[in-house]
Amino acid sequence: xxxxxxxxxxxxxxxxxxxxxxxxxxxxxxxxxxxxxxxxxxxxxxxxxxxxxxxxxxxxxxxxxxxxxxxxxxxxxxxxxxxxxxxxxxxxxxxxxxxxxxxxxxxxxxxxxxxxxxxxxxxxxxxxxxxxxxxxxxxxxxxxxxxxxxxxxxxxxxxxxxxxxxxxxxxxxxxxxxxxxxxxxxxxxxxxxxxxxxxxxxxxxxxx
Numbered sequence: 001x002x003x004x005x006x007x008x009x010x011x012x013x014x015x016x017x018x019x020x021x022x023x024x025x026x027x028x029x030x031x032x033x034x035x036x037x038x039x040x041x042x043x044x045x046x047x048x049x050x051x052x053x054x055x056x057x058x059x060x061x062x063x064x065x066x067x068x069x070x071x072x073x074x075x076x077x078x079x080x081x082x083x084x085x086x087x088x089x090x091x092x093x094x095x096x097x098x099x100x101x102x103x104x105x106x107x108x109x110x111x112x113x114x115x116x117x118x119x120x121x122x123x124x125x126x127x128x129x130x131x132x133x134x135x136x137x138x139x140x141x142x143x144x145x146x147x148x149x150x151x152x153x154x155x156x157x158x159x160x161x162x163x164x165x166x167x168x169x170x171x172x173x174x175x176x177x178x179x180x181x182x183x184x185x186x187x188x189x190x191x192x193x194x195x196x197x198x199x200x201x202x203x204x205x206x207x208x
Contacts, residue, residue: 007073008168014066015161019187021059022154026194032131033201043130070106095181098160098188105153105160112150119143131202138203147199155192159184 028046031039046052098105125133137143162184166172172180 004073004076007069007076010065011069011073012165012168014062014069015165017062018059018066019158019161019191022191026191029198030194032134033198033205036131039131040128044127047124047127067110074103092181094159094185095163098156101156102160105156108149108153109157112146112153115143115146116150135202135206138199139206144199144203148196151192151196151199154195155188158188158191162187
């Protein structure tokens with residue numbers, strides 16, 4: 001039988017590592033909206049780094065650990081009839097919505113990630129064409145809808161995950177709970193909203 005403590009810790013730590021990647025990735029994408037030339041220089045330099053394949057393998061492994069631990073923990077909670085987390089969110093409609101929709105948000109995020117990698121990583125765009133390829137992708141309405149849905153799903157997932165990670169690590173208590181929840185809201189809106197802003201901004205700029 002899988003150790004529930006290890007599953008909780010694995011889910012929390014892998015989730016926090018993925019959040020760190022999202023913050024760095026978002027920071028790297030922002031120049032695509034405001035400074036295209038600088039963005040292409042950054043993308044070209046990044047793609048020629050010898051450590052990039054190692055980082056990508058590490059990210060894939062981290063995502064696999066997070067997904068497997070989260071699924072195992074969710075199934076175990078359902079078998080045990082655990083509803084305490086939902087009861088603790090009464091009076092917190094945003095967090096309750098994020099908790100109830102975490103499976104749907106996770107599936108949307110996984111589908112978006114698969115499409116995103118297929119379009120922009122397998123194969124990679126040629127040097128100097130990263131923004132152009134991304135723009136052409138976003139100018140297709142169905143792709144823009146998927147990218148917008150993926151951004152919103154990431155935001156919802158982070159809204160749930162911020163509190164869940166602290167709970168899984170034993171760091172959530174009645175004293176710091178409100179601060180952690182507000183921090184989770186800021187993180188979710190900043191990252192999810194940031195990716196949504198970039199997608200819509202590039203698409204609208206391309207149409208103009």
